[in-house]
Amino acid sequence: MDDQTDSPDDFHATCLRTAAQARGLATRYVQGVYSRFHPYPSRWLRFEIDGQGYLFASGMLLIEGPNPWRGLGLHINEEAALLTRDKQRAKDFLEAQGFSTPAGRVFRRNDLSAALAAFPSFATPVCVKPNQGAKGDLVFPGIADRVRYERAIRRVAAQHQKILVEESVTGQLIRFFYLRPRVVAVKLSRPASVVGDGTASIAQLIDAKNRLPRRQELHGHSDIEVDDDLLDFLAMAGRSLDDVPAPSERVFLRGTSNGATGADSIDCHRDLHPSYIDLIAAACTTVPGLNLTAADVMIRDPSVPAQRGNYWILELNRNPGIRPYHFPWRGEPQDIAGAILDFLEQRAATASAPPATSCEE
Known part of the structure; x- marks a missing residue:
C-alpha cells in the first residue's frame, strides 16, 4: 500500500524527500519490511535514480530489488554487515589497519x-x-x-x-558522515548540558532549556529527560539537581551524545584540524563494502593534528541519521541529503560507464 504523506516522526526521510524533489525526482512512501529479522521500520521513502529504485527510512538506505533473503532489497552496506553490526569486531579490524580504537x-x-x-x-x-x-x-x-x-x-x-x-576515553565526540570514498560532513555531538547563571539550580536550567522555542523548532533535539541515569551521572560528579552552577559554568548531564538523550548537534568545521577528515575517510575506506556510515570519534583536542593517542574511533554506524546535520543547534546546516543523492548519481554513472579499453601498437 502506498502512502503519499510525510511521516510525522521520520524527519530523516523528510530531508531526503525534499532534496529529491528539488532535483525533480519522483518520491512516494511505501510499506514493507527489510527482513523478517528486522521488521522495523515498515514505512519507506521510495525514489529512483537512472532506473534504479532506492528505499530510505530512519537512516537506513536500501537498494531495491528482488532478493531471496530480503523483502525489499539489499542494504547499501550489505557487504560490510558483519563488521558494522559488531562494535568490537569493527574496532579490531580498524586497529589492525593502524587506526586508534579504545x-x-x-x-x-x-x-x-x-x-x-x-x-x-x-x-x-x-x-x-x-x-x-x-x-x-x-x-x-x-x-x-x-x-x-x-x-x-x-x-x-x-x-x-x-x-x-x-x-x-574522554574528549569531544565528533561524528564524521562518510560516503565512499570521502567524508562529506562533520558535527560535534555535545552531551546534554546546561550553562549556569549563578542563581538557577540545575533542575531549573534543564526546565528553561527544554522550554526554549528554538529547541522545539529543531528536529532531532529532544528534551532533556530527568531520569535515574541522569541523576546517577550527576552523582558521579558529586552533584545533584539542586546545585547552582557558577555563571558560564557548563554542567554535563549525561555521558552519551545522542539527540534522543538531549545532546546538541554543532557544526564544528572551524574547530577541527583538517587531518581528521583524511584520517577517518581512510579508515572507512579500508572496510570492504562500507558505502555509507557515520563514524563516531572521540578526539582529545580537535585543534591538534591527528595522531595516535589523540583520537579513538568508537564505532561505525550503518544506519546514521541525517536530520541533525540539516538542523544543527549551532552553526550552518550541512546538506547530507543532497550528498547522498550525489553519491547515488555518481554510483549510477560509474555503473553505466563503458569498460576502459587499451590499444597496443
Missing part, C-alpha cells in the same frame, strides 16, 4: 558471572554498552566503581546477548 572485551549474557568478575582486570574508568546496540541506548561511560559497573552489566544483559566493556 581497548575492549565482549562478554556473553549466558556467562554473566565472567563479566561481573572481570571488573578488577580493567583500568578504570570503563564504558559498558551493548555490542550490537544503537542510538546510545544502555550506554554507561565513565564507570569507576564496582557497584555501578555491576548494575550496568546487568542492565545491558537484560536486553542484549553480548555486552561490551571498553576503555572509557
